Amino acid sequence: MNRCSRRALLRGVALLPLAATVADGLITPTNDRYFPSHGTYAHHTISYDLKLAYDPDSGSLQGRAHIKAVANRRLESVELDLARLTAHSARIDGNTVRARQHKGKLLLEAPYPLAQGAPFTVDVSYGGRPRPVRSPFGPIGWDRTGDPHDGTLVASQPLGAPSWFPCNDRPDDKAAFTFQVSVPHGHHALANGTLRERRRNGRWECWTYHHPGPMAPYLAALYTGRFSHDADNLNLGAAGSPIALHNAYPARLAEPARHDLARQPDMLRAFSNYFGDYPFEAYGAVVVDAELAAPVENQTLSVFGSNHIDGRRGWETLVAHEIAHQWYGNSVSLRNWRDIWLNEGFATYAEWLWSEHIGEDSADQIARQEWRSLHRRHQDLRIADPGHRHIFDDRIYTRGACTLHALRRAIGDHRFFGMLRTWHQTHRGASADTTAFINHADRWATHPIKPLLHSWLYEKPLPPGLS
Ligand SMILES: [Zn+2]
Known part of the structure; x- marks a missing residue:
């Protein structure tokens, strides 16, 4: 640890003036974000209430979004993200307003200037045939599943949310969500949170879910189609009430999926011990009838591809990984995508803790192997x-x-482990960054720890010490 010189610390700080300003409580300048074309700092969102109707025959989605928000500064217009769908009409505070769409943005003229700090509402009627949005990581967001294509999935991380609803697409603009989703009777609709109501209306059925969140837009998810669905309540032994645990799979994968996901309750218990109380009211996994490059940790509802089910728990590390994200990534979310190691480093370490927990390789053994592997890679x-x-x-x-x-x-x-638990406790339901983490970890150390963390996080050469 002493090998991490003062020079390393200073180089890290010199390269990261932004991190220092964020730690000082200043707002990150828009042009300094990784994806500045998504989201705005002009307002923050309180809640999204989405009424959606999806017709699998035509692939068309009709939506009404009711959004409650607060102006962060005086506003003469309201900016939302909406990609490849058409806004038919819009209202602000009940007043019909002019709407303009350009390059994934929905711009609404306010009927009068909205004062800084003023709450306001936006209603948008919209629709079309949703498709994934283009991103540096390939097409992401809404897509169709199954053969024939009568199901849908959402896998939005990091920029796909505007493919199915108008939103402020920032990872740190977190809100409550309600979904009322109409699909043909016989189809399921699965969304974040818990099912509040299921109501038949002729050949349609409306599924209502609520998730108090708060949740970033990219973690909102909706799955439609035909699923086998299992539901149970799980008591995690904490002071809170039991959580709703539910999984859904295409019928042909139900048996191997039940086997592959069977240890989710054990994982939730183990991680509650390591990280503190489970942060949400529900958890579930949905397996879609399509292959996915990777599972995605939607809040309370992770998604796996059919290729992640083999009936032999061959992908169980990823089952653990997505559950761990509910604490680290979802409950404690990012201020900026630059800090994504706070999601992925933590969830990967949870995989190693799970291995240690079930008596397989210890985290120390895995860390040494991974260090050797990293040592052979470009640094x-x-x-x-x-x-x-x-x-x-x-x-x-x-x-x-x-x-x-x-x-x-x-x-x-x-x-x-005290540091891990209090990191979640301190930032639960909020967003954080690397500077906050380094300061947090430093408070748990009995000797200076910042040089060690700077060398791992901000220096390109791999620090020695784990081989
Ligand atoms: Zn991950």
């Missing part, structure tokens, strides 16, 4: 600021987890 990535095209580089995941393991070795198990 050209600054994991706490990798550049917007590299936020899903696998080195973010493994070096991020190695960073946590280096910290665990430096401060000892007792302080390390």
Whole structure:
């Protein structure tokens, strides 16, 4: 640890003036974000109330979004993200307003200037045939599933949310969500949170879900189609009430999926011990009838591809990974995508903790293997600021987890797990960044820990110490 010189610390700070300003409580300048064309700091959202009707025959979606928000400064217009769908009409505070769409933005003229701090409402009627949005990571967001294409999925991380509803698409603009989704009778609709009502109306059925969140738009999710669905209540032994646990799969995958997901309750219990109380009222996994590059940790409802089910728990580390994201990534979310190691390093370390928990390789053994693997790779990535095209580089995941393991070795198990639990407790339902994490970890150390963390997070060469 002493090998991490003062020079390393200063170089890290010199390269990250932005992180320092955020830590000082200043707002990140828009042009300094990784994806500045998504989201706005002009307002923040309180709630989204989405009424959706999806017709699988035509692939068309009709939507009405009722959004409650607060102006962060005086506003003469309201900016939302909406991609590849058409806004038919819009109202602000009940007044019909002019709407303009351009390059994934929906711009609404306010009927009168909205004062800084003033709450306001937006209603948008919209529709069309939703399709994935283009991104540096390929097409993401809404897509169709199954053969024939009578199902749909949402996998939005990081920029796909505007493919199905108008939103303020920032990872740190978190809100409550209600979904009322009409699909043909015989189809399911699955969304974040808990099912409040299921109502038949002729050949249609309306499914209502509510999630108090708060939740970032990219973690909102909707799945429609034909599923086998299992539901149960799970008591995690904490003071709170039991959580609703539910899984859904295409009927042909139900048996292997039940086997592959069977240890979710054990994972939720183990992680509640490591990280503190489970942060939400529900959890579930949905397996879609399509292959996915990777599972996605939608809030309370992770999604897996059919290729992640093999009946032999061959992908169980990812089952653990997505559950861990409910604490780290979803409950504590990012201020900026540059900090994504706070999601992926933590969830990857949870995979190692799960391995240790079930008596397989210890986190220490896995960390040493991963360090050796990283040592053979190019060392050209600054994991706490990798550049917007590299936020899903696998080195973010493994070096991020190695960073946590280096910290665990430096401060000892007792302080390390106390640090993990209080990181969640402190930022639960909010957003955080790397500077806040370094300061938090430093408070749990008995000796200076910042040089160690700076060398792991901001220096490109791999620090020694885990081999
Ligand atoms: Zn992840």
